[in-house]
Structure formats: structure tokens, C-alpha cells
Amino acid sequence: MNLPATSLWPTNTWYVAATADEVSGKPLGRQICGQQIVLFRNDAGEVAALDDFCPHRGAALSLGFVRGDTLVCGYHGLAVGCTGKVACMPGQRVGGFPQVRSFPVIERHGFIWLWPGDASQASPELLPRLEWADSPEWRYAGGLFHVQCDYRLLVDNLMDLTHETYVHRTSIGQKEIDETPCKTEMVGDEVVTTRLMGNVPAPPLWQSLMRQHGLPDDQLVDRWQICHFSLPSHVILEVGMALAGHGGYNADSSVKVSSIVVDFITPETETSNWYFWGFARSFCLDDDELTTSIRDRQATIFGEDVEVLEQQQRNVVRYPDRKLLKLNIDAGGVRSRMLIDRAIAEENKPPVNA
């Protein structure tokens, strides 16, 4: 675990640093990709991100407060602007003070996106497009877990949903997931793993969603799971079911419940991550009680993964030289890690010109 931080994750890319509502008047200190960062909003409500280290004496800027367009250190009053330039400090000429490193941030789709690497390469164009996030046809809710494992173990987890049969056997698992082969392929820049299950019963959580939508819960369904990985560590799962024989994924919305499970996984350290999870649905949009209920149940289900992942992490650290198997079901994770490794190698390439 002594590798330099850049070996484990790409840095010239956008990560979710926080949900929009986590960053309010009070600054938020958070370690992202091995760097201690403070996120805050200036008085105009714009988000900024700085190195969480006051250049005066090393105090944590996140213990400070916002004044106008600056973050004021809570120790001795040094004020830093949103770009990292020291603005003022009582009784001091700050012209020669060192700059505080600032990080590109963008607020979009309810999240604060942060670019931990070379700021000159950051561009809003590189942000993922999330159709469900601002659309009136989708309803979203989610949460945040702090998980003590390498973020890539969570990517593996989400790209191989056969684990639902075991880890989530009482809610969304069913033996047909295990029994139905999946297909992994590259679609553009995404790794996509698809599993289509025809004529299967609905497991408990999905029965409940069918009922909510006014559909019978005791009939066979066509169930789909389409996992999309994109760099650096976003996993979007299209999951749902339709009454059997109506076209499955492409069935009319009146006979299906379809949803998007959202997973943004942000490395904190080599062995921990911030896991932003959520659920967007395209049915019963105005049912607030359902929104809350789904979020609570998703928290319970995703909490089941945490224990498995954290023990897996301890095992992997304990036996760093053991080779793991790469089965067909692991293809999604394996391919995703290849994209990650390639992105890291790309960043570390020596400059072409000599």
C-alpha cells in the first residue's frame, strides 16, 4: 500500500466530491484521491475547492468560515479567495504569500464535481451526461457511504451482479441471476455488461415496486440488468422488469418498472472511498413516500455490501500476492480496471518532446 497515490486512480478527470447539499455556508473538509481538500460556497453560492491547509501555519481551512468571496482561516484570519490567491490577513501584506492550490469544481446534477489533477486539462465538456438527473421523467434520491476499501473493489462489485443472489438474497437477489450468462462489451468509452432474464419471478423488492406501479406482483417478468462503467469510477445500472412477453427493456412503460441505480465512487485513500449511491425511477414520479422508502431500502441493501467489501479489502491487503480469478462474470470489472489502468498509464507517460 506504499505506492504513490497516482498509481491507483486517474487524476485528470471529474470525481463526485460531495452532494450539492453537503456544501453549504459551513466549509466541508474531505480527503479525495489522497488529497485533503476543503469545499465551500462563497456568499454568492458558488462552490470552490482548495487545499485544506492554511499557508500561514498549516491549520485546516475547513475549520474556518466564509466571508464574501473568501474562505477565512479560523486560526489567525488569513483569507483565501476561491482561486487560491491569498486575499488579505489582518496586519499583513499578503502580496508575497504563497498561493493555495485550488481545484476545478463544477456543481451539476445535484453533485459537486472535482478535478483532482492538472487543472489546465479540466473542462466541463468532460462531465458525464446524466439524462435522469434534471429530467421531469425521472425521480432521484440517494445517499453517501464512507467505505473502507479500495474503490476498485466496489467497481468489481457493481459490474458483477451475481452477488445479488448471495449478498442481497432477501431483497433483489434470485437464483436466475446466477444462472443467466451475461455479456460484456465496449460501447464507446463504456464497459457494458448486460444480463437479460426472461420469464422469471420477481424478487421481493421488485414485487413491491410492481405493486406500486399498479402491476401484478405474482406474474413472471422479463428482468434486465445493464451495467455501464465509465471513467474514472462511475457505474450506472439500468435495472428493471416488465410483465413477461411485452418486450422487456423495450416494453411500454405501463407494463414495466424501470430504474437507474447510480454509483459514483470517489477514492479517499488507497483503502477507502466515498460511495455516492442513488436510485432514479421513471414511474410513480410524484410519490414522495415511495422516494423515501426506496432510499431507505437501498441504504439497507447497499449496507450489506459494505461488510463484504471491507472484509475482502482486509484479505487482499493481508495476501497482496495472491492472484484472484477472472471468470466470465468478472469480465465487467476486469475490463473496467483495464480502462482505469490505461488512464493512469496515460497520465504518467513521459512527455513526447525532448
Added chain:
Amino acid sequence: MNLPATSLWPTNTWYVAATADEVSGKPLGRQICGQQIVLFRNDAGEVAALDDFCPHRGAALSLGFVRGDTLVCGYHGLAVGCTGKVACMPGQRVGGFPQVRSFPVIERHGFIWLWPGDASQASPELLPRLEWADSPEWRYAGGLFHVQCDYRLLVDNLMDLTHETYVHRTSIGQKEIDETPCKTEMVGDEVVTTRLMGNVPAPPLWQSLMRQHGLPDDQLVDRWQICHFSLPSHVILEVGMALAGHGGYNADSSVKVSSIVVDFITPETETSNWYFWGFARSFCLDDDELTTSIRDRQATIFGEDVEVLEQQQRNVVRYPDRKLLKLNIDAGGVRSRMLIDRAIAEENKPPVNA
């Protein structure tokens, strides 16, 4: 503390891994001699022990469940047999899957015994004989402590009972322990330290046991303490007292209370151990209330040792180069450690043939 694990304990030997009732339908994960192990019973009730690491992705098998003769990984359903051979996994051909390491285990005398070293050398014949364990003439109860110290500090503790005068002064200690010399000798493969105290008063706990047995508690007694160490780290204490002048250890059972204090100490890491302790008595066999009461009092008394041992451990780690004294009272521990060291050296000897 960076020595290889094999330097601190023998491995080609039987350790107590768990009490029989700790291993039920639910698998039990436990680190033993530096190795993370899962113990479980198959549907026939037979105990097995495997490396707690799924060869698929490194998940902890101890989070799984038992199905028939196999332990099924709770992450993606790989099933391992009791010998460590992968039995099946949904959708996979497992013929080429690597074997999971299995460990010889035997259930006997109410304990699960595990052989952490070379399985080819394991033999039930090498298990210790515990006359009290399955005999109608003895009644046993005990418990388990997780102690943060090198297991050898606990061996030292049990082979020098002068500590009772200080650590357990309100229950089983008395100044005559300190004042009476002990004798240490080899008896077969055992280190035996004997202390016989004639015409002494009984300390509080023993007064209470005398009363239970219908004997006066205010008369002088002959008290004995015979400590038996055997490899790898078993300490059996024959302790008791008889009304003075009736023959002490050899007195008729009507005028004595005699018991066996049982101590199986299993290394977990270099600085922690699993301490299985208990008490077998040969009087008042049918008094269940007494059984419970003795176990509770033993837990209290042995808990007094834990604080001393854990602080001693921190001191020993802090000053690894300080020589400790080896007094006559320490002879039991010193001899026991010599047996341990010799067993370790024996295991690490290069093969004879070149």
C-alpha cells in the same frame, strides 16, 4: 515484531481453535497463529477448517453459509468442500480452480483442535489426553478471553503462581505462596512446577469451596499447586487443599477439594492470543449453581490478569532489548519457553538429505 510468524510459535501441533459450541451452523472466522481461518460444520455436523479467503475474489468465506458438505461463499456462490476442493459455482467449470487450503481439525473433549502447520504430520494420537474432560468424576466449565499479549507471557503467568499473592490477593492469593519455594522439573514431555504449602489458612475463594463441600472453612489446610506445561501452550494446574494433616494432595476426597484449572492458549498474532480457560472439580458434581458461580468467579479472577499482561506486553514491545530476570520462581516459564523454542527450531531445521 516483524519476525516471520513461524518464529514465535510451533505450527506442527494441535491448538484449541474454538469451543465446540462456538462452531454451529454459522461459520466462524478466527485468526490462529497468524492465519485467517474459517471454521464450520457441514450438514452432518462435522467440523472443517479452511483458509478464510475465497479463491474467486478474496472474499471472507466466514461470511458465507453451509450447504450440504460445502461452505458457500456469500459473495458470488463458490462452494468449497471440507477438504478445500472447490465443489461448484453457478455457471462455472471449477475443475481448474485452485484448492483452498484446509487445516486438520478434530472435535474432542468439548473443543475444536486445529493443526496450523504441515497437515501430513497431523495425527489424532498427538492430541493431549484430558482425563477430566469426559469423566463422570469431574465437572467442567470455562470461558474464552481475547488477550492482547504474546501467548508466552500468559504461559509465564500460569507457571509462576506467586502472582496470585498480588494480582488475586482478594480471592486465591495468600502470602504463603510467596514464602513457599517451588520445584520445577521435567516429567516426561511436561514441565512441572510444584508448590506444597502445609498448615496454612485457606484464602477466601477456597474457604467458600470448602464450605460447599461440607468442610470447615476456618481450619488450617494443606494446599497444593502443581503446574503442568505441555507443548504447544497448554497449562494444566492441579490445585486444591485438604484439611491439614490428612495427606494433602493424596488425602481422601471427603476431606479435600481438588480441582484442575485448564488453560489452552492459542496465538492469534505476535501480540495477541485466544485464551481458553476453565475449571474442573471432583466434588459437588451435581451442583449446577456452583458450576456457574465458579465460572463467574474464575472470569473475574482471570480478568485481573488481563490488565497486567496487556500492560506488560506494551512494556516488552517498547523496550525489546531489555533483559528480564529469570529467578527460581520463573523456572517453570523459562523451561516452557525452552520447549517452545526447541519445537520451533526443530520445525525450521533444513532437511537432512542434500
Added chain:
Amino acid sequence: MNLPATSLWPTNTWYVAATADEVSGKPLGRQICGQQIVLFRNDAGEVAALDDFCPHRGAALSLGFVRGDTLVCGYHGLAVGCTGKVACMPGQRVGGFPQVRSFPVIERHGFIWLWPGDASQASPELLPRLEWADSPEWRYAGGLFHVQCDYRLLVDNLMDLTHETYVHRTSIGQKEIDETPCKTEMVGDEVVTTRLMGNVPAPPLWQSLMRQHGLPDDQLVDRWQICHFSLPSHVILEVGMALAGHGGYNADSSVKVSSIVVDFITPETETSNWYFWGFARSFCLDDDELTTSIRDRQATIFGEDVEVLEQQQRNVVRYPDRKLLKLNIDAGGVRSRMLIDRAIAEENKPPVNA
């Protein structure tokens, strides 16, 4: 953090090891300047300090008990005298037993002072003189915090009181501290940083003290802060205020509230310290309720520093190579550290004679 302990603090000097009332019949184990030490009083009430390590088997002597002039190990009864000589042990001839290291200690001014270095250089003459401690003209109360930071960060904190404006803004801070330049100079062996504020309002805590003394709390005052650092890590703050225009620091006691904030900071490890803080006042001497109330409020205020300091410590450890700024306001801390560094260098100088 792997430097030898002597690099971070002088050892041939007196530190506060405990308050007098912390060391009673029961021995007290405490790590001071990286050394695990036991403090105790013999039956005559005299304080002694020994290495907290029994030469027999390394048990913590602080778990033992006092008997006469000795500390008896609570494991096997070895008794050590106050000078570290082993006095006796049941059944043993102790003439050849190794000496336990003892440390010079003196009880004075309500504190136990300990000299962690070369005992031959220890002299009571080198103890600081604390006029307020035993004088009928002062009333003192204080407390102890265990702080997870390099003791020098706490010295910096106390020698630059501009932090009051931010860290203690609701009690003793005011913007005029920031706005008024301070002066740092050597006065004898002390670093003295002085700030005099004329015609300023009194902040809330001081308003309350003015009222207690029968003075109006809504008038302008002359406020002073005089910070005295002396080796090894004592910071004495003369702080107070007088009704404006009456002479400030030198005003008649009827129109001022003057006090001494006491800070003895004893290194525990490279990253933690024992912080003995207190407050001596020269007004309302007999008001016990006020004494308690001031101590409680001081505990709250100094607790605000702890969070800042512990996060600063983590930042400093995280980025050991970052240079911090040394501004005019930091002069007190910078000078104090120079004295510390010089004292350490002096101790480590090779002997002159070859």
C-alpha cells in the same frame, strides 16, 4: 516521526509531570518525553518517579502499590525504593538485581516537577519561580488536557494571541487584537511578546470579570497581553484590562482586573502532550464560585484550541516538507522554538575534552 526522542525536546530541564493531587496513594503511570514513568508517594507523602518497568518481568510498576518507602510491583511483589534500588522480593536475594531508573522530582507550587534527562544536572534552583502560586494575593485554579499534537504547536498558539479573534471569538476574542501590532523581545531568558490595546471594548468573558470586580462592563478599557515563554515549554500570559485612561497594566487594582494564564506543556510523544493550564487572578480572591466558574469557562475556551491544534498536527504530519510562514505575529513562537532548538543542540554537543 522516527527521529530520536532527544531531537524534539530538551531533557535536562524541569517539566510538570502531574498536579500534586494526581499523585496520591495510588501510583500514576504517565508517559513523559517519550519515557513511560510511574509517579507515587511513599508513606511519608514524598513523591518519587521511576521507570514504569519492573526489572523482574517488565510489568508496569504503576499497577502496584506503595508499602512504606517502596513501590511494590503488583505482579510478583518486587519492591523498589524511591531511588530505584530494589529493596526486597519474597524469597529472593535482590543484591544483584538491576537498578530501576529513577527521575528527579520535586513537589512545588501544587505541581510535581520532573527532570527527564541527566539526573546529575538536576537542581531545585532551576525550577521556575511562580509568584502567584503560593501568594495570598493570587487565587489559582486549573486543569489538564491530553492533546494530540507536537507540544511546540501549543507554544506557537500561546505566543500568538491573534488566534483569540478567531478561535475564541465569542469569549475573549476581539478584532482589536488582530489590529494591534505586538512586540517580541528577549527579556533575560524569556521570550516576551507584548500587545497593548488602548480604548477598546471588553469582550464577553472580560465584561463578566469586570462586573464581578464591581466595575462597569460597558466602558472602554485598556487591555494588555504579555506572553512569557521560558524553557522548556512554559508559557505564562499576563492578561487583563483597566478602565481606559487609568494606566492600563499599571493602573490601581481598584480599576482593573488582572490575571495570569498559566500553561505548562509537557511532551508525551512526538505528536502528543500533557497540557496543564490554569488561571490566577488578583481580584475577588475569596469568591469560590467565581474560581469554579472561571475554571469551567477556561476549559471550554482551551477546548476550542484542541480541535484546531489536532487538525493542524495532522496537516503538518501529512505534509512534512511544507514551509510555514513566519510573520511578525509568529515572532514569539519562532523565538521560543529557537530557544528550544538551542537547548537541544547544547545537550547533544559532543564533550569538549578529547
